[in-house]
Amino acid sequence: MQGAAAAAPPRLSLRGIRKAYPAVVANDGIDLDVAPGEIHAVLGENGAGKSTLMKIIYGVVQPDAGAIRWEGRPVAIASPHAARALGIGMVFQHFSLFETLTVTQNVALALDGARDLAALARRIAEVSQRYGLPLDPRRLVHSLSVGERQRVEIVRCLLQAPRLLILDEPTSVLTPQAVQRLFETLRQLAAEGCSILYISHKLDEIKALCTGATVLRAGRVTGTCDPRRETASSMARMMIGRDLPVCAHAAAAPGGEPRLVLAGLARAADDPFGTDLDGIDLAVHAGEIVGIAGVSGNGQQELLRAVSGETPLGAPLAVQLLGAGVGRMHPGRRRKLGLGFVPEERLGRGAVPHMSLAENALLTAHRAGGMVRAGLVRARRATAFARDCIERFAVKCGGPGAAARSLSGGNLQKFIVGREILQAPKVLVVAQPTWGVDVGAATFIRQALIDLRKRGTAILVISEELDELFEICDRIAVIAQGRLSPARPTRETSVEEIGVWMSGLWPGARAAGAPAGGTGGATATQA
Amino acid sequence: MRYLSPLLAAALTILVGYALFSALGRDPLAALHAFFVRPVSTANGVAELLLKASPLMMIATGLALGFRANVWNIGAEGQLILGAICGGGVALHLEGAASGWGLALMVVAGALGGMAWAAIPAFLRTRFNASEILTSLMLTYVAALLLSYLVHGPWRDPQGFNFPQSRMFDDALLFPLLVEGTRLNASFLLALAVVAAGWVFVHKSFLGYQMRVAGLADAAARYAGFSATRTVWIGMLAGGGAAGLAGLAEVAGPIGQLTPSISPGYGFAAIIVAFVGRLNPVGCALASLLMSLLYLGGEQAQMELRLPAAITGLFQGMLLFFLLGADVLINFRVRALRRAGPAAASAGQAA
Numbered sequence: 001m002q003g004a005a006a007a008a009p010p011r012l013s014l015r016g017i018r019k020a021y022p023a024v025v026a027n028d029g030i031d032l033d034v035a036p037g038e039i040h041a042v043l044g045e046n047g048a049g050k051s052t053l054m055k056i057i058y059g060v061v062q063p064d065a066g067a068i069r070w071e072g073r074p075v076a077i078a079s080p081h082a083a084r085a086l087g088i089g090m091v092f093q094h095f096s097l098f099e100t101l102t103v104t105q106n107v108a109l110a111l112d113g114a115r116d117l118a119a120l121a122r123r124i125a126e127v128s129q130r131y132g133l134p135l136d137p138r139r140l141v142h143s144l145s146v147g148e149r150q151r152v153e154i155v156r157c158l159l160q161a162p163r164l165l166i167l168d169e170p171t172s173v174l175t176p177q178a179v180q181r182l183f184e185t186l187r188q189l190a191a192e193g194c195s196i197l198y199i200s201h202k203l204d205e206i207k208a209l210c211t212g213a214t215v216l217r218a219g220r221v222t223g224t225c226d227p228r229r230e231t232a233s234s235m236a237r238m239m240i241g242r243d244l245p246v247c248a249h250a251a252a253a254p255g256g257e258p259r260l261v262l263a264g265l266a267r268a269a270d271d272p273f274g275t276d277l278d279g280i281d282l283a284v285h286a287g288e289i290v291g292i293a294g295v296s297g298n299g300q301q302e303l304l305r306a307v308s309g310e311t312p313l314g315a316p317l318a319v320q321l322l323g324a325g326v327g328r329m330h331p332g333r334r335r336k337l338g339l340g341f342v343p344e345e346r347l348g349r350g351a352v353p354h355m356s357l358a359e360n361a362l363l364t365a366h367r368a369g370g371m372v373r374a375g376l377v378r379a380r381r382a383t384a385f386a387r388d389c390i391e392r393f394a395v396k397c398g399g400p401g402a403a404a405r406s407l408s409g410g411n412l413q414k415f416i417v418g419r420e421i422l423q424a425p426k427v428l429v430v431a432q433p434t435w436g437v438d439v440g441a442a443t444f445i446r447q448a449l450i451d452l453r454k455r456g457t458a459i460l461v462i463s464e465e466l467d468e469l470f471e472i473c474d475r476i477a478v479i480a481q482g483r484l485s486p487a488r489p490t491r492e493t494s495v496e497e498i499g500v501w502m503s504g505l506w507p508g509a510r511a512a513g514a515p516a517g518g519t520g521g522a523t524a525t526q527a
Numbered sequence: 528m529r530y531l532s533p534l535l536a537a538a539l540t541i542l543v544g545y546a547l548f549s550a551l552g553r554d555p556l557a558a559l560h561a562f563f564v565r566p567v568s569t570a571n572g573v574a575e576l577l578l579k580a581s582p583l584m585m586i587a588t589g590l591a592l593g594f595r596a597n598v599w600n601i602g603a604e605g606q607l608i609l610g611a612i613c614g615g616g617v618a619l620h621l622e623g624a625a626s627g628w629g630l631a632l633m634v635v636a637g638a639l640g641g642m643a644w645a646a647i648p649a650f651l652r653t654r655f656n657a658s659e660i661l662t663s664l665m666l667t668y669v670a671a672l673l674l675s676y677l678v679h680g681p682w683r684d685p686q687g688f689n690f691p692q693s694r695m696f697d698d699a700l701l702f703p704l705l706v707e708g709t710r711l712n713a714s715f716l717l718a719l720a721v722v723a724a725g726w727v728f729v730h731k732s733f734l735g736y737q738m739r740v741a742g743l744a745d746a747a748a749r750y751a752g753f754s755a756t757r758t759v760w761i762g763m764l765a766g767g768g769a770a771g772l773a774g775l776a777e778v779a780g781p782i783g784q785l786t787p788s789i790s791p792g793y794g795f796a797a798i799i800v801a802f803v804g805r806l807n808p809v810g811c812a813l814a815s816l817l818m819s820l821l822y823l824g825g826e827q828a829q830m831e832l833r834l835p836a837a838i839t840g841l842f843q844g845m846l847l848f849f850l851l852g853a854d855v856l857i858n859f860r861v862r863a864l865r866r867a868g869p870a871a872a873s874a875g876q877a878a
Contacts, residue, residue, distance in 0.1 A: 310749050332752025341750070349746040355739075362736060363751045372733040 009072035011036045011164055011195040012057065012088075017066035019052050026052035027063070028219040034164065034212075039186060039196045041206040041227060043239050044216035045410075045438030050199050053216070054166055057197070058090045059083040071163075089157030090166040095149050099142035099273055106141055107156045127158050131185045142273040146297050147178050154185070165189065166197045171205060175295055176466065176499045183209050201239075201439060202467075203232040215239055240440050256286030259458035260307070260339075260427045261320040262484075265327075267306055267313055275299040277306065280484040282477060284427065284458040289449065290487055291473035292462045293498050299482035300462050301344075304431050307460070308341045309334045322426060335364065340425030342417055344432040346409065350416040353405035357397065360404050361386040361419055368423035385422070393418035394444065410441040417445050421452055428452060429460045434468060446472050466495055480504035532857055533803045533810075536849035537817065543845055553832055561831045562842075566823035574709030576819050578781065581718035582607070582773035582790070583815035586797035588725035589769025591806040593762025595729070596738035597745070600763055602648065602663030603770040604794025605670035606641035610771025611778045612674055613640025615785040618696040618778075619682060629700050633779055634717070634772065641771015642764045644670060649763035653756045659763065667794070675787050682785060693785040702780045714776035718812075721769055725808035734761065770794055791822065792840075799847045818843065 010033040017030040027049045034040045044050045055061045057068075059077035068075055070086055077083050083090075097106050104121045111120075121137040128135040133151040141149060150170065157165055167186075171179045186209065190196055198210055206213060207227045215223045215238040223238045265280040277299050284290045294300060305311040307319060309331035316325035321337050331341070341364075343349045351360045362382045366372050369385040386400035393414045397407050404412060413434070420428060433449065434442035450472055453459055462479075463469050469476050470490060477487040478501040485506040488497075500506075541559065548558035566572050586603045593600050600606075614637030621629045647666060651657040675691070684694045702712035728735040741748040741758045749755065777789050800818045804810030825839025 308750070309752065330752055330754065331750065332754070335752055343750055345746070348744045349750050352740055352744045352747045354743050359736070362733075363740065363747060366733065375733055376727075376731050377733050377736055 008036055009069070010034055011038075011071060012197075013069040013072075014053075014057075015067045015069075017053065017056060017063045017068070019049075019056060019061065019063050025219050027056070030066070030216070030219075030221055032214050032221070034195045034197060036163075036195055037190050037193045038212055039190050039198055039210045041198045041200065041210035041213035042216065043201070043203075043206065043213055043235060045201070045240055045440060048216040048239075048438070049219040050216055051168075054090070054168065054197070054199060057083070057164075058088060058166060084160055087161065087163035088166065089160055089162035089164070091150070091153045091157060091168065091170060093168040093170075095153055097141045097149055097152060100140065102138055102140055103135060103144075103152050104137040106152060107137075107159065110156050111159065123159060124155055128155050131155075131158060131188060132181065133185055146295060147174050150174070150182075158189075162194060164195045164197065166199070168199045169201075170198075171200070171202065175502050176495060179205070203227075203235050206235070207232065217241060236439060240438075256288060256456070256458070258283040258285050259322055260284040260429075260460060262307070263317055263320065264315075265303075265306060265313070265318040267302065267311070269302055270311065275302055275482045277302050278482045280479075282460075282484060282487065284460050286426075286458050287453055287456045288474040289453050289459040289461060289472055291469035291476045291490075292460070292479050292484070293466055293469050293476055293502060294462075294464070294479035295502055296464050298480050300431070300479060302482070303479065303484075304341075304343065304429065304462060307429055308339070308343070336367065338426030340364075340420035340423055340428040342413075342420050342428070342430040342433065344435060346412045346416060347405055351404040351412060354403060356386075356401045356403055357390065357395075357407075357415060358383040358386040358400040360415070361389065361400075363419075365419055365423050385419075389415060389418040389422055392422070393448070410437040413437050414441055414445060417448060421448060424455075425457060427458045427460070429462075431462045432465075433461060433463065434465070435463075442468075466498060469498075470495065478502055478506065480509075483509070485509065530805065532853040533805065533814065533850060535853045536803070536846055539849040539853075540842060540845045543849075544842065547841075548832075551834070553834075558828070558832055562824035562828050563820060565831075566820065566827050570706075571709050572823070574706055574711035575823060576816065577715050578709075578711050578819075579822050580812075580815040580819035581715045582776060582793045583797050583800050583818050584812045585718045585721045585769045585773045585776070586766070586794060587800035587804060587811035587815055588722050588808045589766040590797055591801040591804065591808065591811055592725060592728060592735070592738065592765040594742075594801055595806050596742040596758045596762045598759050598762030598766075599658075599660045600645060600648070600663050600766040601660050601798065602645070602665075602667045602794070603766055603797055604790065604792065605663070605667030606644045606767040606770035607774035607777075607790055607794045608667075608670040608674050609644040610637035610641040610774030611785065611789050612670075612677060612774075613637055613643075613771070614775030615693065615696070615778045616682075618700045619693060619785075621700060622694070622697065627699075629697075630702070630779065633700060633775055637771045637775025637779075638768045639771065641767040641769070641774065643767075644771070645763040645767020646760075649760050652763075653759050659759070663763075674785065674789070678785050678787055684784075691787050695784045696779060700779060701783060702776065710781050712776075712780045714780050717772065717776060721772065722808045722812045725765075725811075728765075729808060738762065770797075796822075796843055799843055799850075803846065803850055817846075821846070 012034045014030055014032040017027050019027040030053060042050050052061065056063050059079045059082050068077060075086065104117050104124060107124060108117060108120055124135065124137040128151065133155055135148065135151050135155060141152065170182060174182060186196055200206055210227045213225050213227045214221055217239060225235065227235065262280050262282045265277055267277045269276050275298060280303065306313055309329055312330060313319065313327040316327040318327040320326065321334060321339055324337065326334050326337065347353045352363065359382065362371055362377065365385055369381055371378050371381045371385065383400045390397060390400065395415045396411045407415065417433065430449065433445050437445065449459055461469065461473060473490050475487040475489050476493060476498060478485040478498055480502060481504050485501050545555045545559060548555040567576055586607065590600055590603055614633040617633045617636040644666060648659040648662040651662050652659045678693055679691045682693045684692055702714045705711045705713060705715060737748065737753040738758055738761060740751065741753060741755065773793060774789065778785055782789055796818050800811055800814045803817065804814035821842045822839055825842065828834045828838050829836055
């Protein structure tokens with residue numbers, strides 16, 4: 001099948017695909033060809049129409065116009081069911097697995113009709129072996145690391161013998177080492193004739209993996225290229241229409257006073273599938289950005305909630321804000337002391353989806369903005385604050401009255417970051433500042449954080465994107481299995497070193513158990 | 528669509544009512560006329576409509592504040608009874624010493640009584656995480672038995688021929704009539720004031736905003752530092768206080784004494800009113816008029832059409848059923864699920 005790529009009709013061919021939503025044309029005249037055995041990248045900023053296009057291919061939404069040809073025949077893909085019947089599999093960015101079920105049971109649920117679980121377990125073992133995705137079918141999903149969960153999703157697709165596999169931002173949850181393993185699997189799949197559509201905004205990954213690329217901007221195709229012959233900056237230009245902006249970043253001024261101090265922070269997780277925090281020590285000083293790297297699911301959530309106050313602690317001194325022990329305080333009181341916080345979930349936590357941006361400004365900025373007087377809301381002030389935030393942070397939206405859920409992920413993130421920054425916090429804690437945010441907005445947000453640092457704010461960033469941490473942080477620590485490594489000055493460490501630390505193996509680390517998180521299986525198999 | 532669905536539900540209720548009356552062998556148009564039009568065709572009828580709507584709009588407004596924040600106080604009926612007991616108890620003790628502030632004292636006692644009864648589920652919820660749905664509902668029956676004990680025992684009227692009821696309250700301790708010749712009294716103005724206060728709380732106050740956030744996105748409320756405990760307390764106390772007021776208004780209004788049954792289920796009907804009114808105080812006021820009409824129509828139907836008293840509950844139930852149904856169908860689409868073979872077949876090929 002490999003050699004037939006040139007002669008055979010493309011595995012998938014789209015012509016003139018158009019999809020308009022009431023407010024926006026998501027796809028406008030999209031052409032896309034994927035040859036058999038090709039690893040084809042779909043590149044674009046958030047809101048460029050990538051997700052809509054994938055949903056059309058996977059049958060989740062129907063295009064308004066345009067033709068889809070599958071191996072040369074015209075088809076209409078009415079549902080994901082129909083897509084799977086054609087041989088299209090999709091691995092979503094957010095997994096859809098039941099934590100309390102085993103791997104086999106989870107896979108059986110997707111393959112409606114699979115009754116013989118023992119036989120299915122054997123097939124799972126077989127397929128995972130064949131593609132270098134080690135997986136024990138009998139394990140419960142909650143005991144799996146994120147990387148292993150992704151393998152379940154991939155194996156689930158592979159069991160249906162797909163001829164086109166769609167992967168949506170698959171590497172955001174993996175360590176650098178695990179990414180390399182995933183790429184080997186994908187190359188093997190492609191060599192066997194399976195076509196792969198690879199959605200990502202990480203240009204260096206696309207350069208390393210893909211043999212073709214279609215670039216989208218604002219719902220239209222702005223170019224196709226062979227990523228192996230392009231540079232990251234030339235692809236970025238196609239993607240955002242201008243050169244990739246770079247964050248201006250000077251060395252931190254030393255000698256700031258410690259503003260956020262974690263001292264022996266420990267807490268058993270409430271959630272049976274959560275991570276226990278264990279003796280975490282860290283100091284973040286005025287005028288510096290400290291980053292915490294780590295594979296997701298290693299205690300980041302729990303640490304953030306302990307710092308923000310969403311789960312208060314028993315010991316007041318475990319979290320110290322500007323010298324005061326705040327461990328037992330709820331988030332409102334910590335905010336009053338000058339803590340700003342950007343959570344990783346934007347809708348439903350950082351913002352109320354059904355409320356307008358003005359009302360969402362009120363959510364945390366009511367003190368700084370003077371939006372409440374005598375217990376009554378001063379709606380005009382909230383609106384003015386929201387408008388200011390929209391302008392200063394270039395939020396694309398329908399104005400302060402637009403509902404939070406109507407914004408794209410990147411724009412809502414800009415709004416939330418802006419809302420927290422405009423309150424002039426003394427300490428700012430940011431989780432996943434640019435998760436799923438397009439390149440332009442990501443640079444903007446990073447620059448805003450750096451500017452805030454220059455004004456003397458102590459900033460703690462927790463991110464799964466190493467490149468980002470290396471770009472903006474003055475010091476980097478690693479969280480693994482609920483324990484925190486010492487923080488290293490960014491200039492004295494490397495991606496490789498931090499990558500190893502992400503497995504829990506930093507000097508002086510207690511050699512307890514297997515490292516948690518996505519690295520668990522991956523590093524173990526590499527060793 | 529959201530504001531249309533109560534109208535849709537009302538229309539469907541009338542439609543099914545039409546079919547129901549036909550099936551029962553009554554002339555459907557005449558029956559509907561008797562049910563929905565005749566009760567309000569006289570001035571006295573309109574006064575009765577407003578009289579019955581008053582407790583409903585008070586309670587529904589109070590409950591709506593909690594419902595908006597996902598605080599499910601189902602026990603307004605019991606809180607209403609406690610309001611009547613506390614307010615009525617004050618009235619019985621003021622016997623003879625009544626003056627202008629007596630009624631004001633009763634109003635305060637009624638509200639506090641309802642709040643106290645609502646405080647029990649609030650405490651159990653915030654301290655032990657016990658579902659307020661169950662505890663508040665169960666306390667309703669406790670309240671009814673407490674009232675029954677009082678009017679059969681310590682508070683029974685010595686000159687009452689052993690009937691289980693208290694003495695009549697002094698006239699000075701009753702709400703003054705608004706329209707002579709009807710039973711409509713000043714508690715209607717109290718109800719309007721409660722609606723107005725509810726509107727300001729929901730739409731203008733920061734606390735109301737916090738409760739709205741808690742109802743829409745629990746995690747966002749926690750993130751912003753709004754206290755979940757306070758939300759539960761305010762939600763429960765608002766409903767309890769309003770129900771207590773309504774109970775007091777009943778015994779210090781049309782009834783004029785404590786009897787074993789002082790409410791034809793206002794506390795439960797108000798739950799329907801709150802939802803038909805879209806949890807909006809002004810909507811609750813309008814919906815309470817509709818619910819009040821159902822009560823009056825039910826009485827009329829008993830007298831004129833000789834239908835059983837259950838007809839009132841039936842129409843209330845239909846209204847809520849169609850409202851919830853309309854809401855679900857507006858927000859979701861029903862689709863038949865087919866068990867298709869192709870995916871399983873292609874999975875089979877993989878093996």
